[in-house]
Amino acid sequence: MNKNILITGALLVAIALGGCSGKKNVKPAAPPADSAPISEAPYGDSAYAGQPAQIGGPTAQETAERALSNNIVYFEYDSTVINAEGEAVVAKYASYLQGNPTARVRLEGHADERGTTAYNQGLGERRAQAVEASLLAKGAAANQLSILSYGEERPAVPGHDEAAWAQNRRVQLIRQ
Amino acid sequence: MLKKLLVALFLVAALPAQAALEATLIGGDTAPMPIALVPFQVPAEVQTDLAQVVDRDLYYSGRFRPLPRDRMPQKPTQAQDVQKDLWAVPGIDNVVVGQVSSAPGGGYLVQFALVDTVSGQKILEHRFNVKTAASLRTAAHMISDMVYEKLLGVPGYFSAKIAYVSAKGYGPARRFQLIMSDSDGFNEQVIANSHEPILSPVWSPDRRKLAFVGYTGGRSAIMLFSLDTRQVTRLVFEPGLNSSPAWSPDGTKLAASLSFETNPDIYVIDVATGKRRRLTDHYGIDTEPSWSPDGSKLVFTSDRGGKPQIYEISASGGDPRRVTFEGSQNARASYSPDGKSLTLVNTDGGQWRVALLDLATGKLKLLSDGPQDDSPKFAPGGAVIIYATQGRAGGAELAIVSVDGAIRNRLKQSANSEIKEPAWSSILR
Numbered sequence: 001m002n003k004n005i006l007i008t009g010a011l012l013v014a015i016a017l018g019g020c021s022g023k024k025n026v027k028p029a030a031p032p033a034d035s036a037p038i039s040e041a042p043y044g045d046s047a048y049a050g051q052p053a054q055i056g057g058p059t060a061q062e063t064a065e066r067a068l069s070n071n072i073v074y075f076e077y078d079s080t081v082i083n084a085e086g087e088a089v090v091a092k093y094a095s096y097l098q099g100n101p102t103a104r105v106r107l108e109g110h111a112d113e114r115g116t117t118a119y120n121q122g123l124g125e126r127r128a129q130a131v132e133a134s135l136l137a138k139g140a141a142a143n144q145l146s147i148l149s150y151g152e153e154r155p156a157v158p159g160h161d162e163a164a165w166a167q168n169r170r171v172q173l174i175r176q
Numbered sequence: 177m178l179k180k181l182l183v184a185l186f187l188v189a190a191l192p193a194q195a196a197l198e199a200t201l202i203g204g205d206t207a208p209m210p211i212a213l214v215p216f217q218v219p220a221e222v223q224t225d226l227a228q229v230v231d232r233d234l235y236y237s238g239r240f241r242p243l244p245r246d247r248m249p250q251k252p253t254q255a256q257d258v259q260k261d262l263w264a265v266p267g268i269d270n271v272v273v274g275q276v277s278s279a280p281g282g283g284y285l286v287q288f289a290l291v292d293t294v295s296g297q298k299i300l301e302h303r304f305n306v307k308t309a310a311s312l313r314t315a316a317h318m319i320s321d322m323v324y325e326k327l328l329g330v331p332g333y334f335s336a337k338i339a340y341v342s343a344k345g346y347g348p349a350r351r352f353q354l355i356m357s358d359s360d361g362f363n364e365q366v367i368a369n370s371h372e373p374i375l376s377p378v379w380s381p382d383r384r385k386l387a388f389v390g391y392t393g394g395r396s397a398i399m400l401f402s403l404d405t406r407q408v409t410r411l412v413f414e415p416g417l418n419s420s421p422a423w424s425p426d427g428t429k430l431a432a433s434l435s436f437e438t439n440p441d442i443y444v445i446d447v448a449t450g451k452r453r454r455l456t457d458h459y460g461i462d463t464e465p466s467w468s469p470d471g472s473k474l475v476f477t478s479d480r481g482g483k484p485q486i487y488e489i490s491a492s493g494g495d496p497r498r499v500t501f502e503g504s505q506n507a508r509a510s511y512s513p514d515g516k517s518l519t520l521v522n523t524d525g526g527q528w529r530v531a532l533l534d535l536a537t538g539k540l541k542l543l544s545d546g547p548q549d550d551s552p553k554f555a556p557g558g559a560v561i562i563y564a565t566q567g568r569a570g571g572a573e574l575a576i577v578s579v580d581g582a583i584r585n586r587l588k589q590s591a592n593s594e595i596k597e598p599a600w601s602s603i604l605r
Contacts, residue, residue, distance in 0.1 A: 036287060038303040041315035042604065052353070053401070053408040055370040056392035063348045106394060114528060116508040116521055116550050117375050117597065118420035118433060119477055119484055121396070122440045122461035125417055129439075148394060149417055153373035158346055160548065160566065176394075 065174040075169045080130040093173050094138030106174045109149040112165035124149030131171045197361030202584040204238035212243040216274040217253035229316035233334040238583030255289035255298040263293040283307040286315045300326045331557025337601040339377040344593040379601035380427050387421040425471045433463035466510035477507040502540045512558045519552040530563050543577050556603045564596035572596045
């Protein structure tokens with residue numbers, strides 16, 4: 001309240017002293033400062049309005065295969081070593097592939113969320129390559145196998161602890 | 177009291193649409209600079225409150241303390257109308273005033289001035305030709321850049337666009353979106369939808385294209401989105417990994433990590449012709465390349481020594497040299513705009529944190545707390561770094577930290593998705 005009185009008082013004094021620019025200058029309707037530098041403020045974002053692109057999208061087969069739980073090889077942190085349970089999964093698929101020469105399997109590799117996303121794409125691929133090597137050693141043919149790494153982008157479960165991470169470090173074998 | 181309430185309601189009704197990203201300023205400068213952004217004079221049909229856009233930009237920078245409008249002793253719209261003595265009362269040394277007028281051929285002319293109330297002098301002024309009302313916000317962000325740079329001596333970053341990835345759900349329901357928006361989260365535009373991952377978006381230097389990684393046809397692919405055509409095209413679709421694109425400063429090439437020959441190695445791809453040149457050839461994972469501002473070198477992540485570390489290599493090839501030696505792992509480095517430092521992700525085996533590496537001294541400074549921080553990128557001008565982090569509820573959010581570590585912002589998407597993989601475009605000048 002006191003501040004307002006002070007400001008009003010200052011204004012009155014300023015006007016009294018003829019300091020009010022409203023009295024002195026007749027403001028032109030046209031903008032002044034023609035000498036100020038000028039730039040373009042480009043394209044408004046309404047120019048981009050439109051349908052988003054749709055990219056990829058899994059097939060029904062891929063979705064069904066990814067929903068399985070008996071086609072997964074799990075890994076320890078920072079490791080591409082396949083344990084006994086993993087070897088059992090690999091053996092099952094190796095025998096399926098040997099028995100069906102036209103069958104194909106894609107090895108989808110994953111990493112847990114620790115570290116950076118692109119490096120984790122590399123780790124997922126390394127794990128998938130370990131499974132590929134094991135399949136080849138057990139009699140699958142190279143042209144029956146392909147590799148795809150998802151890095152940390154498709155976690156099996158949410159969560160930010162070791163229990164979740166252990167579930168996410170995996171290679172899943174997807175019949176195509 | 178009733179009058180104030182009515183005024184407040186009117187202001188709420190007149191506010192533009194909410195930003196798609198909620199911002200929270202955490203730390204700020206210990207002595208933010210007081211400033212007044214006086215409402216601009218605008219034609220009746222203009223909805224954009226330019227001064228409010230600038231106010232918001234400068235407030236969230238943490239370096240300024242904008243004066244509330246109800247404490248402004250006057251509301252001039254031209255520099256000559258600023259009465260310097262009046263501004264001494266609320267203690268404001270810097271006043272921004274401006275006008276928007278209709279341009280004869282359609283569109284608008286925006287002009288502003290920054291007045292130093294100690295001397296009474298105009299210390300900065302500029303005009304903008306604006307073709308559509310939708311570009312008025314852009315002009316306001318350019319004003320924020322200029323005011324920030326004039327008063328702090330460092331370029332602002334407010335007219336930059338950002339791009340990021342939004343991920344929601346688990347299992348087959350998981351869906352990803354590639355999104356671009358203004359630096360303040362307004363004008364959000366979904367560029368692409370997918371039920372497969374999207375990652376690593378990077379703006380071309382001319383801001384007309386985004387390169388990113390998508391998955392399609394059973395493979396990862398490096399893709400290009402063009403703002404001009406609004407089309408998404410595939411640039412690299414080899415077997416194996418096609419990942420981690422990075423634009424050369426002249427915009428003609430993309431460095432990337434491709435594994436189709438042996439395992440992930442760094443390649444340089446000519447965007448116009450698709451021609452590739454292999455830069456590294458090692459059984460370790462080589463990935464996350466980033467160009468120096470002068471285009472002569474790249475840094476990249478490699479675990480050729482056992483664990484991921486940062487290496488630097490000449491753009492013409494040769495032996496890489498290791499540049500990180502602290503902590504147990506270092507990854508995803510990129511250069512500051514002045515080329516003198518890198519921002520990267522560092523871990524000592526526990527937290528993953530954003531860090532700053534001085535290339536001359538080799539000194540590493542930690543800038544964030546983790547636990548799972550990723551994808552740090554310098555803003556244009558180099559004042560702040562954006563990165564992906566975890567929010568308190570566990571979902572991924574974006575954060576911004578100033579290079580001295582003092583100022584922190586959080587940006588989260590209101591729709592409760594994870595947002596990550598942020599990228600800045602260049603600013604407008």
